[in-house]
Amino acid sequence: TEQKSDRRQCPTIPPNRRPTDPVRSRSVDPTKAAWQPTPMPHNATAGPSMVPTGRLIPTLRADGYTQMALDRMLLEQCQTSGPVLRFYQWEGPWLSLGRHQQHWPHHWDELVRNKTIAMVRRPSGGRAVLHAGGLTYALIWPDAPHRRKQAYRDACQWLIDGFNHLGLTLQFGDESASVDDPNCFARSTAADLVDQNGIKRIGSAQRWQHGCLLQHGEIMLDPPQELWRAIFAESAPPPAPASIPRDGLDQHLSNALRTLWHQVDWSTHELTNQEREALASLESSSSSTVF
Secondary structure (H helix, E strand, C coil): CCCCCCCCCCCCCCHHHCCCCCCCCCCCCCCCCCCCCCCCCCCCEECCCCCEEEEEEEEEEECHHHHHHHHHHHHHHHHHCCCEEEEEEECCCEEEECCCCCCCCCHHHHHHHCCCCEEEECCCCCCEEEECCEEEEEEEEECCCCCHHHHHHHHHHHHHHHHHCCCCCCEECCCCCCCCCCEHHHCCCCCCEECCCCCEEEEEEEEEECCEEEEEEEEECCCCHHHHHHHHCCCCCCCCCCCCCCCCHHHHHHHHHHHHCCCCEEEECCCCHHHHHHHHHHHHHHCCCCC
16 A cells, blocks of 8 residues: 655645635535833835835735735735735635644545645744634734744734724733644644633734744634534634624724834735736746645
């Protein structure tokens, strides 16, 4: 019999065979210390009035290859731009692997082959994240604090503020990271935000490049119970409280960032034609590979 290695590329499927969103199609049915915020991005782009400028990109719904290619492109542009924030959702259920994650359960490959999920590799670190029933964000920040713990705290405070205004108190986790469990949401480290019951609500991971920070985060809202168990062989976290809006949450959190980083002149900009062309080139050259 053929021996399978634990160290391998994640399987991919062509675009026309990627899984459909289970919300729209039921064919997929697999059985703390006090801290004062000081996150002023001091390397933001300055305009004619010398006020730093930041960019908000409208929420995009797309497949995993497109989303990861876009985040890599924005990180590449970071040295010549100010901070960027974008939220996004995924077409169908996707499992994203951390940049250096080389081991995962073999049954995940079968879930990809039968189109239950698709898999892609993130440019950021950490463990596997299921993107289904939640909201993802990417924050690109020039010249962020180089101390890892401080960078996480500065890059997450706007999330704490935003959810606090919605009645959900979040704080940083205190567990140590583990390389044994492939599931990002199995542990709550100092990079993550948990509620008062210790439930991990937001998992974050980072990538540093040329002094610029890309922080990815998954906001857990309504994790699919059956799919979660099929992937991770455990119960899914409970849904977020009803006080957390499923529609408009991206705008609410964007406003929280604007308020905290008030020294920055934030404005919303769609992708430019040049960016769309560059993104299409990235997708066509790497959509079937592991990043």
